[in-house]
Amino acid sequence: MIKQTLFFTIALYTFNLQAQSKNFIDQPYIETLARADTLVSPDRIFLNIIVKEKDSKGKISVEELEKNMYEKLKSIGIDTKKDLLLNNLSSNYRKYFLKSQDIQKSKSYTLMVTSAQSAGEVIAALEDIEISNVSLESTAYSKSDQMALFLKSKAVAKARIQALALAKPLNQKVSNAILISDLTDAKYSSRNMMARKQLASKELLSRESKGEDSEADEVEFVKIKLASVVNVTFRLE
Template structure:
């Protein structure tokens, strides 16, 4: 029984302290502001999707030959085909015609490159060996988490600057932070206009250096600062 009473007393003390703390917080004069930041990033992970297809009844080696040629071209461009070339899907469909039955084979690959120049070279290389079903799937950054943290810091700094500016206007100062709430951290990957990028690569005399739209990381933080 004594232990129960002791526990109850401790809980009551904590509750009372929390209520007093909350009251003191409400009684303080504070300014509430929202800080935002936006960081633009050059993508260093460019995902290219390639689809090879054949009619198995007409040429049983067509797909394997194309695959071999593609991998050779990619290796010549310095792409690590074991690490940066993945098979995403392999399907076969039976197509029945009036006089024949064809097995349609489809193999989907994902190629990852680090810059626009290499992406342009890939499009041109695929065009040379007759592979036209290629598109840019999306753009990302390998350091996205670092940029998220940087965006948060800049958003809080922006909130402090805003609070100081507003307080200085009325002859007062923004003091310590009383409350900080992360409202939104957003990193937007870009799903590319593949037709536009493919056309740029094909029209170039040499391998195109494709200029992609920058990725964006946005942060929003709500802060309350004590008014001194």
């Protein structure tokens, strides 16, 4: 008796699922794909700074350059305790004419600034103390999560507008949404970041190779493109 009851329950549940699926397929509906995107200026700019001792008669040690760097960055308003991070400490060996070896130490730092203007000020300030090995690591937008939600909502609204436009010539009304799918590519962000890094690095290298004046307003970074894609199915009446 218990087995029969269990079998009947499972059969009824399966029938209900099939009926719901059949009802969804049989009823008139319209499906639209919509995309919303925007460009934002990066507000998290990460610069790589390499401090390397000067190989000359009046050799300047890494420690001295490091001290000068800290003082210079503080003088332009950089919070070195919060925004400056030491990456590694390395020693490079170079051979000279007398086959002797000299240890040439270097340190790598990552500095975060919040605008292109600040990045320009940092580059100019470090050049003043003979630290010119500065490159772009990456850029980011601090409110990307909030912007992503806004774009999803915008894409859904756009999907409904498209559905209305498609249904109008048929004299049919667009009703409630039956299914909403978020098709935003999660890998898009990483690809976009790599593209921004490459483009911005080229801009920075081009600027340095031309020997242009290190004014802050001349430094610009590629804007970040954020996008959301949704697929929405509406019931038609």
